Amino acid sequence: MYGRTKLQGEAEIQSRCNKHIILRTAWVFSEYGNNFLKTMLRLGQERDELGIVDDQRGCPTYARDIARAVFSICEQYSYGREELGIYHFCGNEEVSWYQFADLIFQCAFRVGSIKKVPATKPILTQDYPTPALRPAYSGMSIMRFKSSYGVVPNSLPKNIEDCLAGLGHA
Numbered sequence: 194m195y196g197r198t199k200l201q202g203e204a205e206i207q208s209r210c211n212k213h214i215i216l217r218t219a220w221v222f223s224e225y226g227n228n229f230l231k232t233m234l235r236l237g238q239e240r241d242e243l244g245i246v247d248d249q250r251g252c253p254t255y256a257r258d259i260a261r262a263v264f265s266i267c268e269q270y271s272y273g274r275e276e277l278g279i280y281h282f283c284g285n286e287e288v289s290w291y292q293f294a295d296l297i298f299q300c301a302f303r304v305g306s307i308k309k310v311p312a313t314k315p316i317l318t319q320d321y322p323t324p325a326l327r328p329a330y331s332g333m334s335i336m337r338f339k340s341s342y343g344v345v346p347n348s349l350p351k352n353i354e355d356c357l358a359g360l361g362h363a
Contacts, residue, residue: 196328203215203279212275212277213277213278214266214270214276214277214278214280215278215279215280216259216262216263216266216280216281216282216338217279217280217281217282217333218254218281218282218283219251219252219254219283219331219333220251220252220253220254220283220293220331221253221254221255221256221259222253222254222255222256222352222356223255223256223257223356223359224256224356224359229253229290229294229297230297230353230356231360233294233297233298234301234307234360234362236311237298237301237307237310237311238307240311241312242311242312242314243294243311243312243313243314244313244315244316244320244321245290245291245313245314245315245316246289246290246291246315246316246317246318246320246321247289247291247292247316247317248289248317248318248329249289249290249318249327249328249329249330249331250287250288250329250330250332251283251287251288251330251331251332252283252284252285252286252287252331252332252333253283253284253286253288253349253352254282254283254284254346255284255346255347255352255353255355257352257355258282258284258344258346258347258352259282261344262282262338262344265342265343265344266342269342276341276342280335280337280338280341280342281333281335281337281338282333282335282338282344282346283332283335283346284346284349284352285335285345285346285348285349286349288349289315291315291316293349294313295313296350296353297353298310298311298313300350300353300354300357301353301357301362303354304354304357304358304362305362306357306360306362
């Protein structure tokens, strides 16, 4: 349902606007709102062991990188450069949720955000039922966006550390 309504929204934009830029992204994390990074930090403090899905893969995307991408679009558009259409923009490192959690905990421990790294174990999607089905693979290529707008995301560990700093954890 989630993906279907996003696709419907894109179709509406395309049908109503001759000039449009649609930016698709995934696995967004930041200092704000609810997201996987903040959930892992909370659960890591509440529990000694966490089971984390390891058979779903994607590219975690830091909201600040998305902001830089949107700024680049606006800047180039203001100079009359129109690279219209649909673009993918996401983090450039593909990981599973389990690997993402491990990176979060390792970075948080390294910068002193947490006192100890919780034990984690990889689990299958079927072992962690959720109301909404999630795709097993959410990776995207940013090559077209990079070619058109020249923006690439920072490394995942750097983005995690920047996010932790923004949360006041570093």
